[in-house]
Amino acid sequence: MLDDRGLFIVADGMGGHAAGEVASEMAVQIVARDIGSLRGLDDATSRERIAESIRGANRIIYERTLGEPDKRGMGTTVTTLVLLKGRFLIGHVGDSRAYLLRSGELLQLTKDHSYVQEQVDLGLLTPDEARVHPYSNVITRCVGANAEVAPDTYFGHLETGDVLLVASDGLTGMLEDESLRRILQGPGGPAEWVDRMIDDANRRGGLDNITAICVRIDEHDGKTGEYHVVK
Secondary structure (H helix, E strand, O other): OOOOOOEEEEOOEEOOHHHHHHHHHHHHHHHHHHHOOOOOOOHHHHHHHHHHHHHHHHHHHHHHHHHOHHHOOOEEOEEEEEEEOOEEEEEEEOOOEEEEEEOOEEEEOOOOOEHHHHHHHOOOOOHHHHHOOOOOOOEOOOEOOOOOOOOEEEEEEOOOOOEEEEEOHHHHOOOOHHHHHHHHOOOOOHHHHHHHHHHHHHHOOOOOOOOEEEEEEOOOOOOEEEEEEEO
16 A cells, blocks of 8 residues: 555454455554654654554454454454655554565564564574464464554664565465565566565465565655555
8 A cells, every 4th residue: 555655554354254354454444544644743753653543443443343243353464664754664563574675685674473473582483493383373463353452663764775575474474584585686676576476475385365565765765666566
């Protein structure tokens, strides 16, 4: 998703096919509406605005699960990227991810809210073991499952030539970071990179739906030169 606010959102729903789609669509609409424009706001206010937009989506989705039995148990991940002048802001809940490619190095900007990530943090699993663990798709925090949720927020600066990737675990669960890095450094641009990543993920099994957004920064003030979104 992109508009004149430089706003991108990936929401990966869960709780049954229909209910998951409802939760993810609600989250995108509510977060986009409640963030508004962050231009001209200081960092603390911007951070609180993006966090409150996610908390607001959580409250509305949770209330809907209480009133509609067929929606009980639904929820969604939310990873929101906002491009500002010379910097970016991310709000995050769940196991969708945001990455930054800069000068050939791929950095995962967000941390998964998942069972296996908790085990990695405790030193009980290695990252490689976590990737193939039978509970690798179990998340510990999502939007809509409980009355309250605590989003993570991240700030960073932008440089000309940066590439940002926001994607659901349907992509990142199938391709290792090194594969993502090679594709994002390959020929073409965001459209070709996203298509190549999805093709590779499907060749490896394509076990889940994929949502991916790729953005290349062509100007240092945060304006995007090219972007591509695939759902």
